[in-house]
Amino acid sequence: MQTGPQIGEREREILTAIVETFIATGEPVGSRTLARANREGLSPATIRNVMADLSDAGLLEQPHTSAGRVPTTEAYRYYVEQLTGKARLSDEDENIIQGSLHGIADVQEFMERTSHVLSLISHNVGVAVAIGGPKNALEHVYFSRLGDQKVLAVLVTRSGLVRDRVLRLDLPQSELDAAARFINENFRGWTMEALRTELARLLEQERSEYDRLMVSVEQLYRQGALAGDDTAQVVYVEGAANLVAGEQDRQRLQELLKTLEEKQKMVDLLGAYLDAKQEAVRVVIGLDQALPSMRNFVLIGAPARVGGEVMGSLAVIGPTRMDYQHAITTVSYIARLFDKVLNESE
Structure with missing residues (x-):
């Protein structure tokens, strides 16, 4: 700074x-x-x-x-510099956070609740972005024949997320078991995006060398057995109503609410100001470099890590007239708690 x-x-x-x-x-x-x-x-x-x-x-x-x-x-920038390292979270806020986030083992559920807690405590907008990574990598797949032209595909990620879907396929259970065994033995621990990319490459390269196993794997793959949105950044935004009460400029309010509704803009905003390598909470006053409509707004955010791996980011967004001490301590505490809770859930 x-x-x-x-x-x-x-x-x-x-x-x-x-x-x-x-x-x-x-x-x-x-x-x-x-x-x-x-x-x-x-x-x-x-x-x-x-x-x-x-x-x-x-x-x-x-x-x-x-x-x-x-x-x-x-x-405001000078004031925030004086706060750095001195602010402490109150016992009341710590209890609210602990009560809201205790026992969560899934990254996306943690992020969804985080946006709510950030908004609740800061009285501003809480934003949390969950991204793909090792915690959303493949743990295992399972295929089960349900009947003629029906196969149940179950995909479990390392974060504990379970996805299942019914595919229109007619394969015997023995071939489904062999396909699941092939995927689990060769791709456990891979992110889903990397898995799908490599599998598509293998299927294309070895087209002339198919055996029955690869035919089954291809049919399951083409039918979406390994599909998912895990590589997308999932954005949770809560607390826009907190800004409505304090914003007198109707046009600026409309622009702001529109920005908050466009999830990709929120991803870009956090990406523009939060560095995955940063260790401490970052306070950015004046966001016009990324979004001109947010010139008089502040972002207080931090990466969310499990171990050394960045799994997303969290932030409070509000007007320059905000309670910085409250917001900084809340973001800092939840970022540390994210690492602790998700590591314990392994």
Whole structure:
């Protein structure tokens, strides 16, 4: 994170008070309001002088001549830098998170609940993206003949996800068992995308050398026995209603809601700002580089890992006037919990 403006201790305390007061009230902050809460007993006149210096430094702006000051984007960035490493999750929030996510063994279910919990605690939008990876790799397949022209295909992934579908095929059980054995022995642990790619290559290359086994495997493959959406990024978004209450600009609200509905844009947004190699929570203030309509919004996010493997990402998205401490600690805690819970479920 870039180093913020170099300001003194008094300026830092007053800027922090302005940011936190504005986050809480949404109203421009005046010197009299700050003087009443100031621990050093500074007069309104002294505080006005400090606020003028902060304005000159680009950290405060005045929306109206007679109004108090509000933080600039640079002020929020500076404020977040001061929070780094100091914020702690409350016991109440920790209990909410633990109660919502305890006992989950499936990546996608964890992510779905995560978007809800992030929204609930931050009062903003919670976003979680689950991607394919080793946890969604093949554990085993099983084929069972149900009758004439009917075969049940059951596919189990390492995350514990079970998919089954009925195929229109007429193969004896002995050939179905042989096909399942071939796939399980050769492709257990492969991601589904890699499995399908390799199987298609084998079927094409060895077309002239088919034996009965490969004929059966091809028929099962062509009928979709190994199909699935596991390589797609599954996106969970919750809490758009939290933004409706605080957004006065109707046109900007419509643009924002449209963005949240377009799941691929949310994937692109998280992909633009979250690095799979990062260890800590990242706070991005001003998202216009990826989406111009989100210039005055903030993303607080982190990768979701199991061991060293990235399985997705999670984030809170909201206006610049948000409770950063709450959001940062929540994202950080859930990212760590993701690794712990999913590792224990193995």
